[in-house]
Amino acid sequence: MSMHTVHTTEIEEQIPGTYIFDGEAAMKGYALNKMCYSFNNAENRAEFLKDEDAYCRKYGLTDEQRKAICERNVLAMIHAGGCIYYLAKFAGIFGLNVQDVGAQQRGITVDAFKKLIKSQGE
Amino acid sequence: MARIVGGLTTSHIPAIGNAVPREKELAHDPYWEEFFAAYPPAREWLDRVKPDVAILFYNDHGLNFFLNSMPTFAIGAAPEYRNADEGWGIPTVPPFKGDPKLSWHIINSVARENFDLTTCQEMLVDHGFSVPMQLFWPNHSYGNVRTIPVEINTVQHPLPSPARCFALGQAIGRAIESYPENVKVVVLGTGGLSHQLDGERAGFINKKFDLLCMDKIVNEPEVLTRYSIHDLVRDAGAQGAEFILWLAMRGVLSHKVRKIHSSYHVAISNTATGLLVLENAA
Ligand SMILES: [Fe+2]
16 A cells, blocks of 8 residues: 555545634634633633623734624634634623524524524434 | 443533433423433433443543643543533532542553553543433432543544544453453443534534434444544534544443443434443343
8 A cells, every 4th residue: 555545634525614623723723712711710701701802812812813702703713713612611601502603603593593403303 | 350231322412411400390391301201211221230330431622621732532540520610501510439440450451552541630520421420320329330531532633533432442341351340330422413513514413324323333333433533524513523432432342232222312402412222242
């Protein structure tokens, strides 16, 4: 067998609407994800709500990340290197669950999103 | 000698963490009825086999581990594991007992088979661990079972391949079988089935693929180990790759198993739920 058959990541086809959180994304999103990871702690959540700007500065968010957080735009956060597991903790601050977050990314209502989920079981 | 009595699989969706304390009142709730109805046969089986130890393959979702240091395979070696605030408000549960002696036996045994695990003397366990424990030992009745968390990275790619996770399970199975103490061990694979939380494809579920996985994992798990992570992401969704945790569980069991119970339901939250009870061949 040839030595050159192992580079699978380069030849894997893109999966539409799907973002692989790999090393590149993890480096790009480090500050944003680190901030969201801090939201495991209730005091940090309160500190963020008290002064969002200061909190984002403390974690050194990039302009792109800051804008995505400011706009509560999950897809933009993902494009800025966000990982959904950490972003979910950010969404949780506003009482949003994974269905709210899913609907936002699909650009549909939460009701329509719930119907979509259910329809796939039929 | 230690004996592996069988394996269980279950989804570990956070929403279940909120519902589980209200299981009785939700028994006739149209949303939860079918989901909770699947669990009593699994609990009855546990009552019958009475395991002393539960080994859980699960993934941390950003409670204990962050990207600053992200192990691929981590194992708990602590006398106790605590649950903690994950940020979005599921109630925390009482601590879980550990079995550090068996943990170190596994760590030492699998190292001889070239599995070098990250060892954790402190480890917070998140919903990936606590939800299955609550489902199988309701009302926090897990006080009599010692636990060992085996955490597999599903957060940051590259994730370990299905074949590698299955092989890790096999090595852990051999480790348990060489443990001289008289303990009965049950092994849990948690997470899945198909779901995707991020991207424009969020909400993706693939019933056909899930049912194939639930079928093949019983008697032909090798078929599933031929999938790549990319295959799993494509066919089961970005977070459906958690199926590697089920394969690790299956690796621990004997080649032949008996299916005691199974259930599949679409969906709780964004996730197709799957439950399996597999008894090891004697
Ligand atoms: Fe999960």
